[in-house]
Amino acid sequence: MLYTDGLASELRSDIPYIPHLGIADSGQEAFAHKLAEDLNRPGININGMIEGLTVSTYDGTKVTDIEQISLA
Numbered sequence: 001m002l003y004t005d006g007l008a009s010e011l012r013s014d015i016p017y018i019p020h021l022g023i024a025d026s027g028q029e030a031f032a033h034k035l036a037e038d039l040n041r042p043g044i045n046i047n048g049m050i051e052g053l054t055v056s057t058y059d060g061t062k063v064t065d066i067e068q069i070s071l072a
Contacts, residue, residue: 001044019048 003011026032053069 001042021050 026035051070051072053071054065055067055069056063056065058064
């Protein structure tokens with residue numbers, strides 16, 4: 001369900017899916033708020049456990065991991 005509508009073109013079936021959460025800052029509060037409302041509207045429930053965090057940075061072309069934190 002994640003890769004429907006606006007994200008359909010981002011679906012990659014050529015690589016394995018690793019469950020993750022992304023947290024970002026658009027610099028435009030109204031845009032971020034509207035996006036969050038739109039993503040939450042379908043009422044998708046995801047059950048699971050977060051075992052760790054990876055703090056990363058994205059420069060527009062490359063993702064670089066800064067730190068990995070275990071929560072287990």
